[in-house]
Structures are given as C-alpha cells and as structure tokens.
Amino acid sequence: MADIGGLSEAARDDLAELYRDLHRNPEPPFGEVRTAGIVATRLRRAGFEVATGIGGTGVAGVLRSGEGPTVLLRADMDALPLAERTGLPYAGTATVDDAHGERTPLMHACGHDMHVACLIGAADLLAAGRDHWRGTVLAVFQPAEEIAAGARAMLEDGLYERFGAPDVALGQHVFPYPAGTLLHCPGQVLGATETLEVRLHGKGAHGSQPERGIDPVVLAAAVVMRLQTIVSREVAPAERAVVTVARLRAGHAENTIPDEATMTLNIRAFSPDVMRAVLAAVERVVRAEAAASGAPRPPELRTLSSFPATYNDPVATERLVEAFTGRFGAGRVGDLAPMMGSEDFGLFGSAADVPSVFWGLGAADPDRPADGEVPGNHSPLFAPVIEPTLSTGVEALVTAARTFLRTPPDGAARS
Numbered sequence: 001m002a003d004i005g006g007l008s009e010a011a012r013d014d015l016a017e018l019y020r021d022l023h024r025n026p027e028p029p030f031g032e033v034r035t036a037g038i039v040a041t042r043l044r045r046a047g048f049e050v051a052t053g054i055g056g057t058g059v060a061g062v063l064r065s066g067e068g069p070t071v072l073l074r075a076d077m078d079a080l081p082l083a084e085r086t087g088l089p090y091a092g093t094a095t096v097d098d099a100h101g102e103r104t105p106l107m108h109a110c111g112h113d114m115h116v117a118c119l120i121g122a123a124d125l126l127a128a129g130r131d132h133w134r135g136t137v138l139a140v141f142q143p144a145e146e147i148a149a150g151a152r153a154m155l156e157d158g159l160y161e162r163f164g165a166p167d168v169a170l171g172q173h174v175f176p177y178p179a180g181t182l183l184h185c186p187g188q189v190l191g192a193t194e195t196l197e198v199r200l201h202g203k204g205a206h207g208s209q210p211e212r213g214i215d216p217v218v219l220a221a222a223v224v225m226r227l228q229t230i231v232s233r234e235v236a237p238a239e240r241a242v243v244t245v246a247r248l249r250a251g252h253a254e255n256t257i258p259d260e261a262t263m264t265l266n267i268r269a270f271s272p273d274v275m276r277a278v279l280a281a282v283e284r285v286v287r288a289e290a291a292a293s294g295a296p297r298p299p300e301l302r303t304l305s306s307f308p309a310t311y312n313d314p315v316a317t318e319r320l321v322e323a324f325t326g327r328f329g330a331g332r333v334g335d336l337a338p339m340m341g342s343e344d345f346g347l348f349g350s351a352a353d354v355p356s357v358f359w360g361l362g363a364a365d366p367d368r369p370a371d372g373e374v375p376g377n378h379s380p381l382f383a384p385v386i387e388p389t390l391s392t393g394v395e396a397l398v399t400a401a402r403t404f405l406r407t408p409p410d411g412a413a414r415s
C-alpha cells in the first residue's frame, strides 16, 4: 500500500489547537451546533461534499476517488453533564439547562472531542492523498452518542439513502490505556444497555398513620433488594449482566408517607438472550412486589434509552490488527478486554448489514507515575494527553480506511 504519510508538524499543531478549542467548548447531545459548524467548514476546506443537520446536528462528508468500496469513518461529538476538575488550561466551562431547567455544567469527559479532531485530521490526509486510493470515504460526525440517540437519528434521517451504504464501518474510542497504543477486541466488545424508568404507586398518608397508606418507599426498598437476585440467581455464572438502580426518588415532606416512588434502572448484558431474560425478570419482580404491597395501581415501566451491543467483525478486525502492526509496530498494538460500557456505533454496521470494527485508542499519559489510578472515561478528571494520542488516532483512521479502500494497480499513479 503506497504510503499517504503522517501528519506534518504544522498539521499536528493545527489539530492540537482544534482539539483544545473543542475541549474548551463542550456541547450537549443534539446541541452540537458549534462543533458541527467547525466540522462542516473543515471538511469542505479539505474537498469533501458536506451535508449538515442530519438527524439533528449530524454532519456527513463524502469524498470520492473512482471505483471502489465505501468506507464509513465515525466520530461522535457530544459532551457530558459534568463539572470538569482537570485543571487544564483549556478546561471546558460551558453550562446548559437540563430537562428540569437546572443549569448543568458540561465536560468532554468521554473524549469525543478527540474523536472529532482525529477524524478531521484523517479527512485532511485522505483528501490530500486521494490519488493513492480508490473508493469513497464517508466521514460521519454523529450527535448524541451518550444518550444512545444520535446514530439512530442519522440513519433514520436517510444517511445511507442520501450518501450510499458503506461496505464497512470503522470507529475508535479513547480509553485510559497508554497514549500511542491501539487496542483490538474481535467479537463482542461492548455490552447492550437498557435504561428503564419505573414508577411505583402507593397511597399517601400522615407519617403517624401508616395503616391508612401504602408506603411506596418500603415497596421501592423491596424492589431494590429483590432486583439484586436477578443476576446472582437467574443468570448463569458464565454469562455477564448488570442490574443497577441508578436513581431512586420518593417523598417531599418529613412527616408524610408519599404516594409514589420512581426509580431509574440501568441494565447491561452482552447476549441478547440474557438481556431479554433480565428485562423480563425485572418486570416480573417490579409487578409482583407492587402486588405484594397492595399497590392501588400496577407500576409503570418506560424505556429511556437503548444501546445495542457492539460487535467487531473478527475477519475485519484481523485485517486491521495486521495493518496497524505494520504501520505502528507490534509494541503499540494490543488487546482490548470486552467492556460492559455501551455505544451506538454498532448501528452504522448493522443498519447496512456490513462488518464494523471499533478499536480503542490509548490516551493516558505514558509518563504518569504508576502510583495511582488513571482517571477513566466519564471522570471529571479524565484528561487525554494530546500527543501522541492525536496523531496516533489520525493515522489509525487513515490506515484503517486504506485497508478497506482499493489501492490503484500501480500503487499510486495519477495526479
């Protein structure tokens, strides 16, 4: 494969500045307006045909270079409702009103700013080196990954009808592994997640007269304890699943039995069968405990978000491991253990019924003394080192795209 080459020092500086700017200006899911504007401008400048506003704030850029496969490269753009505590000079300070009208701080605590900067850098290199490959590059910048909504929104808004379906979908994510490394996991890499809201109905009464009420707090407590037996008693030990009660709310006054309790459940599993069984067990427990308490009405269960499991095509992964090893050396290519976290990246592959690969990009400071834990994704202290993370991420995307794009017969040719 003729070499497209790495980033020049000027390009590296420019991308580092772009990264710091994105980090300083985090935006919420479906509110990535500024980010999308920057992305669109940069893609156009590189020579991509660009469309904005796909599925809300999504951006797609297309670059064609003759006949060949279509390779989708994906970055996500949204930040998290978190107050940054990294102390970095380019720490984010933006805030946003949440669903309850409360002012909430924002932080790029999952590294999506790094994903955007890397894909912009890769788009520049692929455009500059387009004589070295044949096919189509589809650069996708999706909104709202953190709420499992952005990939679906772009697909439902006709991403593939408008730009053509890809032959392979590729994406990367920064993780607290040593910066400069690339991590692979063939097969199942991330779990599926379902988030449910459960509303339990009781009957309010004076705090001194429990016999006149039906206490939803006691009902909720019984539900919480009973839910703990699903994974421990109903899921086979070799399988993986998690049931977490992430939020539990009831009552206002100190002398009153409230009339309802609400809880948010975060449920994770790798296998669809296990997920189905766990969800059925959750519903059974919630309904049975409500009945056991004599609840005046059955409980209500509502799905808040739903992430599919992320599956890496083993053959495509193997090709990337080979290509990355050739480009970066075996010492910088490693294994990624399957994780219970979730992503909506997998939808880009499954929607077109084509292979997809999602690899890890190490972002932790390799010089950091090994005396403590490196802050991970979603920590208010999460602080990827810009280099070598950025240039590795750019070159990984270019290398991965080139692995699936066609190389012209003479390796380079035409100018």
Ligand code: ZN
Pocket (backbone or CB within 6 Å): 110, 146, 377, 378
């Ligand atoms: Zn995240």
Ligand code: ZN
Pocket (backbone or CB within 6 Å): 110, 111, 112, 145, 173
């Ligand atoms: Zn993320």
